[in-house]
Amino acid sequence: MxxxxxxxxxxxxxxxxxxxxxxxxxxxxxxxxxxxxxxxxxxxxxxxxxxxxxxxxxxxxxxxxxxxxxxxxxxxxxxxxxxxxxxxxxxxxxxxxxxxxxxxxxxxxxxxxxxxxxxxxxxxxxxxxxxxxxxxxxxxxxxxxxxxxxxxxxxxxxxxxxxxxxxxxxxxxxxxxxxxxxxxxxxxxxxxxxxxxxxxxxxxxxxANRAKAPKNRDQAAKMMAKVPNIPPAELVRLARLSAGLDTLKPRTWLAVLRLGFAMLGAPGR
Missing domain, CATH: 3.40.50.720 (NAD(P)-binding Rossmann-like Domain)
Structure with missing residues (x-):
């Protein structure tokens, strides 16, 4: 084609x-x-x-x-x-x-x-x-x-x-x-x-919950704006955790901790 x-x-x-x-x-x-x-x-x-x-x-x-x-x-x-x-x-x-x-x-x-x-x-x-x-x-x-x-x-x-x-x-x-x-x-x-x-x-x-999706979307967008350089693989792991596809295994814990520390140090926090 x-x-x-x-x-x-x-x-x-x-x-x-x-x-x-x-x-x-x-x-x-x-x-x-x-x-x-x-x-x-x-x-x-x-x-x-x-x-x-x-x-x-x-x-x-x-x-x-x-x-x-x-x-x-x-x-x-x-x-x-x-x-x-x-x-x-x-x-x-x-x-x-x-x-x-x-x-x-x-x-x-x-x-x-x-x-x-x-x-x-x-x-x-x-x-x-x-x-x-x-x-x-x-x-x-x-x-x-x-x-x-x-x-x-x-x-x-x-x-x-x-x-x-x-x-x-x-x-x-x-x-x-x-x-x-x-x-x-x-x-x-x-x-x-x-x-x-x-x-x-x-x-x-x-x-999927249509009423809750816009709020979830906007919260995620604000997070990404404050921490723009999160590795894509970690974003996927966080998405899987949020969707209930994964439990908090060591690698996922590491992604969550990195994100938390990045958020704490982000401008405007």
Whole structure:
């Protein structure tokens, strides 16, 4: 397939590399132009293009940018997207970064908002895994510790395309229902970034509490702002602890202690 990626941050860069490793053709774009992506293109094997070209003739497109930037995308961006090509949304809403988005604050599901802004249906995927895990923790199909990733959307065919992509790059795909159900793995929920297996993921999705998720999300964002350099592997361990997937083993205790000491020494504490 030919896959377009809009956004060259951590997730976009890793996805471009993983898709290329799976044998797909990848074009990647950012808001600053292809000349700023030459190093990334060499590292991933993707072709850097202008943002207006990212949807041109692609079989699937990924939008992986901060949600505050979605309204700034060119209004005719999807004009050359072939009919039936899925659009994957990896976005997460963090008011501390994105500012207030009234519709989401009032209860609209994040990816439903993105779909409305893009004026195109989207499939929600790759938003509840760290770039570190996405890059380093892929496994062969059938591996006991293969990470499962949820995929939500309203178009059955488009969703199947994305489920297949998840499998191809080394993760177990899980059909998490309609786009309206994608809130179950947004920030602040148990399924957000604990690297669960296919057996564990459905239980985490069911445990999600929509009323409590925004508060959990904002508390985590404030913590990250004060302690920005927590190693990704420790963040995953903390997420697993919070989700009830791990007990306080020695390594997890170490992560908690490091975080506690960092918080005590953080500015503003």
């Amino acid at each position: 030919k896959i377009g990626v809009i956004g060259a941050g951590h997730i976009g860069s890793v996805l471009a590399k993983q898709f290329r490793s799976a044998g797909h053709t990848v074009v990647i774009a950012n808001s600053r132009g292809p000349e700023t992506l030459s190093d990334l293109a060499r590292a991933t094997g993707a072709t850097a293009v202008y943002i207006q070209e990212a949807a041109d003739g692609v079989d699937c497109m990924v939008v992986t940018i901060p949600m505050k930037n979605v309204p700034s995308l060119p209004r005719n961006l999807l004009a050359r997207l072939p009919a039936g090509s899925p659009v994957i949304d990896t976005g997460n809403y963090y008011p501390l970064r994105d500012g207030s988005i009234t519709e989401i604050d009032d209860g609209m599901v994040e990816s439903e908002w993105t779909s409305r802004i893009l004026r195109h249906p989207v499939i929600k995927a790759f938003n509840n895994i760290t770039a570190y895990s996405l890059a380093n923790n892929k496994r062969l199909k059938g591996s006991y510790d293969r990470i499962a990733l949820p995929v939500s959307g309203d178009d059955v065919r488009s969703k199947q395309v994305v489920l297949n992509l998840v499998d191809q790059i080394g993760f177990d795909p899980y059909d998490a229902g309609t786009l309206a159900e994608s809130w179950r793995y947004q920030p602040g929920t148990p399924a957000y970034c604990p690297d669960p297996t296919l057996k564990q993921l459905p239980k985490l999705l069911q445990k």
